[in-house]
Amino acid sequence: MAASVVTITSGKGGVGKTTTTANLAVALAEEGFKVVCIDGDIGLRNLDVVLGLENRIVYDLVDVVENRCRLRQAMIRDKRLEELYLIPAAQTRDKSSVSPSDMIRICDELRNEVDWILIDSPAGIERGFRNTIAPADIILVVTNPEVSAVRDADRIIGLVEAEEKGPVKLIINRVNPALIKRGDMLTPDDVVELLAIELIGIIPDDENVIISTNRGQPVAFEAKSKAGQAFKNIAKRLKGEVVPFIQLDDKGDFLSKVAGLFKQGGD
Amino acid sequence: MEKDTLIQIKGIREGLLISAQSGSWSKRKEEILKLVHEKASFFNGARVCIDTGDTLLRVTEITNIRDRLSDQGVFLWAVLSQSEITRSNASTLGLDTRLPVKNDDKEIVIKNEVARERAVYIHRTMRAGSRVETVDHLIVKGDVNPGAEIISAGNIIVWGKLKGSAVAGSEGNNKSIVCALELRPTQLRIGEFVFPPMPRKGKIFPEIASIINDEFKIEIWNKEKR
Known part of the structure; x- marks a missing residue:
């Protein structure tokens, strides 16, 4: 099977692109796929930290682009999972060290060898973003239920649509049922209504995510974590399974209930 | 302007203005790329603006020429057009759609009075x-x-x-x-x-x-x- 290239992007920083990339990679690898993640955030790399592979970096993406090593040599294999690899970003260079056509070339080289290529996009809409969008078959836009993050997600979706890339799918991260109940947070329905793209995942706010990120052990490894489960569900949906969205609340379908009660200004 | 050439180039304050207003778009595009390729040393690092006349260009057509120029080290910063759609497509890509207004009246698109x-x-x-x-x-x-x-x-x-x-x-x-x-x-x-x-x-x-x-x-x- 030729690999699908999935780019994880957001526009705004700090909404959870890297965490999402790491967890989806783990979840897909646990399903038995061969997965390569590429850190597209050159100069501000951190996917290696989240995956706990920081101390094993020898070569990076820029070394591959500039022919200082073969692609294989830059692929760090995860020790916990047989078929999970990371191509780290360079820390000491900047986004202009790589061009969109370099990214397309590297992904094409990988396509026949692996099942999934996940690319972690940097924040912003400049060169780094263009690099990571260029090879993508599927684009996952991550946002938080906050007005500013949704605004940036909207801008990103517009840019992706203008390049006629896609499909574009939405992940809403850090959803807090208690805040929604009090009417202090946009509901997933509000976000989907504004952005008008297909929803592929809702990740509940979960402090385990922070703990696991610091440990370099993504929550998708933990069977009990709600956020980990949500990431696993996204992985299943990516491969085409129909999985119902998890309940964030015990009392039935809170999403539709709350959405009816509370319509906040979309701004 | 001569009629037998598809494209014209002139230096403007902001860089180079490539005027390519007649003929099929694919032909004009190839002409531009050919010229850029032939005179690589002249064009390398240049900022160019393309005047596309009244041609309707899709976003993919604009990104295509932008990327192919960029492969040759040429930076496309603006697309001029009389077509509203082309302009709107270009501006979605973050390209300029007009030159800064100065005495160069020839390049300014004149809006019609009705x-x-x-x-x-x-x-x-x-x-x-x-x-x-x-x-x-x-x-x-x-x-x-x-x-x-x-x-x-x-x-x-x-x-x-x-x-x-x-x-x-x-x-x-x-x-x-x-x-x-x-x-x-x-x-x-x-x-x-x-x-x-x-x-x-x-x-x-x-x-x-x-x-x-x-x-x-x-x-x-x-x-x-x-």
Whole structure:
């Protein structure tokens, strides 16, 4: 099977692109796929930290682009999972060290060898973003239920649509049922209504995510974590399974209930 | 200008202006790329602007030439066109669509005088960061999201939700109107007037905003028979 290239992007920083990339990679690898993640955030790399592979970096993406090593040599294999690899970003260079056509070339080289290529996009809409969008078959836009993050997600979706890339799918991260109940947070329905793209995942706010990120052990490894489960569900949906969205609340379908009660200004 | 060549190049203050106004687009594109390739040392590192005449260019066509030029070390910073659609496509990609106004009158697109008889029609959702400006009326079928801007010297009709910024009568026509199926703009201006923030009440109706006797007026569409 030729690999699908999935780019994880957001526009705004700090909404959870890297965490999402790491967890989806783990979840897909646990399903038995061969997965390569590429850190597209050159100069501000951190996917290696989240995956706990920081101390094993020898070569990076820029070394591959500039022919200082073969692609294989830059692929760090995860020790916990047989078929999970990371191509780290360079820390000491900047986004202009790589061009969109370099990214397309590297992904094409990988396509026949692996099942999934996940690319972690940097924040912003400049060169780094263009690099990571260029090879993508599927684009996952991550946002938080906050007005500013949704605004940036909207801008990103517009840019992706203008390049006629896609499909574009939405992940809403850090959803807090208690805040929604009090009417202090946009509901997933509000976000989907504004952005008008297909929803592929809702990740509940979960402090385990922070703990696991610091440990370099993504929550998708933990069977009990709600956020980990949500990431696993996204992985299943990516491969085409129909999985119902998890309940964030015990009392039935809170999403539709709350959405009816509370319509906040979309701004 | 000679008629037998497809493209003309001249130096302007901002870089190079490539004028390619006639012939099929694919032919013109190849001509441009060929020239850039042949005179690589001249073009390397250049900032160019392409005048495409009245050709309608799709976004992919613009990205294609942008990327192919960029492979040759040439930076495309603007696309000039008489086609509203081409300009709007170029500006979605973040390219400029006009040269800074100075004495070079030849490159400035002259708007026609019967402007208010015509309308620009946009059939898509306007997302944050996108912008349309026209001297004609403006019709959007789709939503105008927060962070998007629509500007018309005439009237604005949005068949969808208007949540971004809208300016009607941008050249000072206070008689212009703005109507939308859901009228809750971030900011609304008509002519010289800036509407005060509109608090949202319960049910949503299609509404029309206008200025009547120097006063802001927002009416529900079809409240009575119109």
